[in-house]
Amino acid sequence: MKLEAKSLNAFYGDFHALKDINIAMEEKNVTAFIGPSGCGKSTFLRTFNRMNDYIDGFRTEGEILLDNRDIYDKNIRVDELRKEVGMVFQKPNPFPKTIFENVVYGLKIQGIKKKSVLEEVAEKSLRQAAIWDEVKDKLNKSALALSGGQQQRLCIARALAISPSVLLMDEPASALDPISTAKIEELIYELKNEYTIVIVTHNMQQAGRVSDNTAFFYMGELVEYNKTKTMFTSPKDDRTQNYITGRFG
Numbered sequence: 001m002k003l004e005a006k007s008l009n010a011f012y013g014d015f016h017a018l019k020d021i022n023i024a025m026e027e028k029n030v031t032a033f034i035g036p037s038g039c040g041k042s043t044f045l046r047t048f049n050r051m052n053d054y055i056d057g058f059r060t061e062g063e064i065l066l067d068n069r070d071i072y073d074k075n076i077r078v079d080e081l082r083k084e085v086g087m088v089f090q091k092p093n094p095f096p097k098t099i100f101e102n103v104v105y106g107l108k109i110q111g112i113k114k115k116s117v118l119e120e121v122a123e124k125s126l127r128q129a130a131i132w133d134e135v136k137d138k139l140n141k142s143a144l145a146l147s148g149g150q151q152q153r154l155c156i157a158r159a160l161a162i163s164p165s166v167l168l169m170d171e172p173a174s175a176l177d178p179i180s181t182a183k184i185e186e187l188i189y190e191l192k193n194e195y196t197i198v199i200v201t202h203n204m205q206q207a208g209r210v211s212d213n214t215a216f217f218y219m220g221e222l223v224e225y226n227k228t229k230t231m232f233t234s235p236k237d238d239r240t241q242n243y244i245t246g247r248f249g
């Protein structure tokens, strides 16, 4: 699915957090959002599944389009939207339930009860998230007993189980060790064959490794958006150059 923002402004009360953002992200591609702390990356990411709706005083102007549909239109059902646009957070957040119950959670909410269907989707999602071999013999054990890296892959499996088209990832590897991080990065690379992925990251090397395109944000503005290779070798804006060479942020 294609993701676009047109003249998007976002506010937390009086604070203008996103300023006239225009961007079109390609389908089945990985887009990385980079920029110094507080520049609006997470705010922008969360507009794509309307996670900011829960925040008092938050409002947007302009459009966020998912395959040309404005997701802030009043006819859009947010629960339907979230089936299309899955999200993985910075800290793994499995529910205090079994591994199996975690993966099938979204399906059960949708009213799917048939055991064979749940088992099939659980296996498929856990395989896609590259964690099946590690958990297949303990599906009925608590998810909280898994390592941090395993929990994060389980959360990715949980997001995939509802068959989204878009996967939003907010610093999905920042709480993980290098080996788990490498696994998540490989996984992102695999998943882009099927999903449109947007990842927020503070790690320039990671953006370079996993993304096709990169968007650099600074103080609520989208400063530069380009192919990742181009952005990292010949940034157009001085602010991008300073950031990617580690001069600030």
Ligand SMILES: Nc1ncnc2c1ncn2[C@@H]1O[C@H](COP(=O)(O)OP(=O)(O)OP(=O)(O)O)[C@@H](O)[C@H]1O
Pocket: 012, 015, 017, 035, 036, 037, 038, 039, 040, 041, 042, 043, 044, 055
């Ligand atoms: N719930 C909120 N209420 C008020 N202001 C907020 C809220 N969440 C974020 N902000 C402000 O909006 C701006 C953008 O925050 P955001 O979390 O999107 O930045 P970020 O680039 O993702 O930062 P980081 O890299 O540190 O996670 C910041 O100035 C922040 O203080």
